[in-house]
Amino acid sequence: MDKLLQFTKTGIYCPQGKFYIDPWQPVDYAVITHGHSDHARYGSKHYLCHTFTRPVLEYRLGTDNDFETMHYGETRYINGVRVSLHPAGHIVGSAQVRLEYKGCVAVVSGDYKTENDGISGVFEPLKCHAFVTESTFGLPIYNWLSQEEIFDKIKQWILFNQQYNKTSIFVAYSLGKAQRIMKGLEGVADIFVHSAVANMNKAIERAGIELPAYKILHEVEDRQQMQNQVVIVTSALLGTNVIKRIPNGATAICSGWMQVRGSRRWQAVDAGFAVSDHADWGGLLQSVKATEAETVYVTHGFQSTFAKYLNEQGIQAYEVATQYGNEEVDETVNKTEDN
Known part of the structure; x- marks a missing residue:
């Protein structure tokens, strides 16, 4: 199962499909979960994303890139790997990437939140063998109001x-x-x-x-x-x-x-x-359990604490070092504009 996803210095890689998910270095084929700058980076030869995400990527990365789009639930085969995008609820167009190959299923969630905000779509729990989750707010102190x-x-x-x-x-x-x-x-x-x-x-x-x-x-x-x-x-x-x-x-x-x-x-x-586009502690736990995944990979945020807690609950979890971060810190604009 682990061979369906590899965590490399370039990003999350599917060797069977020969593509990366949200790579942080230029690659031949990049599947993008959403348009935030820490997940969608410039320089790849080909991008696959949700239909709603394409205009954002065109604005941020340039219209001269090779973009391919899919709707939620639509299926595409990439070198024999069945790929589909499913709502993540993070922002408009955000998607979880579901991979299936020879009966094995892995899901890369990107960033996600579980409550419907009326504009970003409704998070869809997906059953899988392996689940890659963020942990931006993976501490018990983070529990959002409705x-x-x-x-x-x-x-x-x-x-x-x-x-x-x-x-x-x-x-x-x-x-x-x-x-x-x-x-x-x-x-x-x-x-x-x-x-x-x-x-x-x-x-x-x-x-x-x-x-x-x-x-x-x-x-x-x-x-x-x-x-x-x-x-x-x-x-x-x-x-x-x-x-x-x-x-x-x-x-x-x-x-x-x-x-x-x-x-x-x-x-x-x-x-x-406390308005967040990420899942809180309860949302993270609820989402992980809903996948019924045998293995959970915990990425950016409080991954040490969250992975340790999952293991204590009998869920096999591993910390994974990535270059994803807090998009709010990465925000840059021309400060002299409009002054």
Whole structure:
């Protein structure tokens, strides 16, 4: 079974199919789980991804690449290996990669979350012999509020700000988190976004996904229009003129790291909301158990703790070193834009 997946210095490799999944070095054939920069990298000769992910890859990697797409549940044979993509629930277009060869099944989950956020699709548990799981929030302290509960808290904060004529500024990753916040706050206030978010919005809209109405920050001549409304920017803009010039702003970070007491104070912002596009501790455990996998490979995050716990529960688990990381840390934009 282990021979269906190999963990190499280039990435996760399927020797029978002669392809890699989310490689971190250029390869001949790359199967991509989703469009975040730590999973989709430039330089490969051929890319296979979900239909919704292609416009994001075209924006990030260039339109002159060789892209091939699949829908969820569609099957393709690559050198005799049966390959299909299934919802991961992480962001729009995110997919788990299911591999089947001579009766053996392996699933590479990429990044995933288990609660339906209304825009990213619903995570689909898949039975398999081997399962590759992330562990970004693989500690018991990370247990998210429900989608409804966390957005109720966010809406209450917006209403509080509006009582004092304040603009509610949300710091969120441009791909995934920003669109989720837009969807959750649709109809609550007018939405303004930084150009980095707008660029991702346009890519997602090209995939046929409808997003709530929004205005682009640098296209607004009278910034007083933003007062009492909602503005979404990226973390790279904290402390820059982009935020400072928003009228009477109150700033909140939306990230799973806000679950830990003191994170908001460390970031010197007004509020923090534990909104994550990754599974929490309970979601990770639930997902692993649902696969009924004989072997589990734990990648980026708290892999040591999570793998140890799985072994204590009688599930054979191994830590795997990868170059995947926290996409929120990897966010980069031109800080001088819109200032």
